[in-house]
Structure formats: C-alpha cells, structure tokens
Amino acid sequence: MARPKKDKCITYTKDVHFRLTETEYEILQKTAHDSNLSVSEYVRKVLNNQKVIVNYNLVADVPEIKKLLAEFGKIGSNLNQIAKYFNQGGILSQEMRGEINKRLRDLYEMKYKVMEMAGDFHGNTETYRK
Known part of the structure; x- marks a missing residue:
C-alpha cells in the first residue's frame, strides 16, 4: 500500500x-x-x-536538595495555615507574630543554604558579582 x-x-x-x-x-x-x-x-x-x-x-539526585524541598513544603503548609487563620477573621497576636517571624527566618536560612549549594555546584557565586 x-x-x-x-x-x-x-x-x-x-x-x-x-x-x-x-x-x-x-x-x-x-x-x-x-x-x-x-x-x-x-x-x-x-x-x-x-x-x-x-x-x-535538569536532573539532580542530591539528598540536600530533596531535604530542602521537603522543608519548603513544610514551611509552605505553615504559611497556608497562617493565611487561613487570618482569612477566617483571626486577630494578630504576639504568638501569631512570632510564628510568622519564625517562618520568615526559616525561609531566609533556606535561601542561604541554596546559595551555598549553588556555589558548591557551580563555583563561587561571589566571583560573578560586580
């Protein structure tokens, strides 16, 4: 045919x-x-x-990356719970303010871990900054 x-x-x-x-x-x-x-x-x-x-x-089977992704998921879950609390009319208390600050601190720590890892994998990031 x-x-x-x-x-x-x-x-x-x-x-x-x-x-x-x-x-x-x-x-x-x-x-x-x-x-x-x-x-x-x-x-x-x-x-x-x-x-x-x-x-x-991009395929990377790096245990540190998997650990960071799991931590990002946990922090995201916590932030969703905080948002839900405020969307349901919750008031901003000292305890809630402390929880928010703690999660922000966690995010910044993770940001620096990722930057360190990127430096380890791709050379020193300071070299390329002007």
Missing part, C-alpha cells in the same frame, strides 16, 4: 542552503533537539514567527 499524498499546500518543494560555523550549527541542532523538532521543522517555525517551546530537564 502506497503512502498517501500530501496536500499541495503542505508539500515542501524549495530547498534552502546556507553555511554555519560549527558552533552555530551545534546551537541550532541542540535548540531543535530540545524543542523535540527536526532542524528543518525548527527553522520553519522560527521563520513563521511561531512560538517555539524549548524544554530543559
């Missing part, structure tokens, strides 16, 4: 040839691959100003 014919408007009849440097071609190939498209299809979409979505999947 023969393959069905494409519509005339879908058939590609023109070839375009142009030169790229090795680096340009690698970038083009990588971007097309990350978009789950062939190089030809990627170039067609770019030419037609269509939105091209590039997906990057």
Whole structure:
C-alpha cells in the first residue's frame, strides 16, 4: 500500500542552503533537539514567527536538595495555615507574630543554604558579582 499524498499546500518543494560555523550549527541542532523538532521543522517555525517551546530537564539526585524541598513544603503548609487563620477573621497576636517571624527566618536560612549549594555546584557565586 502506497503512502498517501500530501496536500499541495503542505508539500515542501524549495530547498534552502546556507553555511554555519560549527558552533552555530551545534546551537541550532541542540535548540531543535530540545524543542523535540527536526532542524528543518525548527527553522520553519522560527521563520513563521511561531512560538517555539524549548524544554530543559535538569536532573539532580542530591539528598540536600530533596531535604530542602521537603522543608519548603513544610514551611509552605505553615504559611497556608497562617493565611487561613487570618482569612477566617483571626486577630494578630504576639504568638501569631512570632510564628510568622519564625517562618520568615526559616525561609531566609533556606535561601542561604541554596546559595551555598549553588556555589558548591557551580563555583563561587561571589566571583560573578560586580
């Protein structure tokens, strides 16, 4: 059984040839691959100003990151409980103010842990600051 014919408007009849440097071609190939498209299809979409979505999947099986994600979840749960309390008409007491400050302090501590880890994985972050 023969393959069905494409519509005339879908058939590609023109070839375009142009030169790229090795680096340009690698970038083009990588971007097309990350978009789950062939190089030809990627170039067609770019030419037609269509939105091209590039997906990057970062995979890191680091116990410290898993621990931090669990802590973020717990803090988020606590903040949701605080928001629910105020949305139901709760008043701001010293105890509640202390709880809010404690959660904010936890978030800042975690922020610095993440910054430390990023420095460990990608070099010193101070090097790139101006």
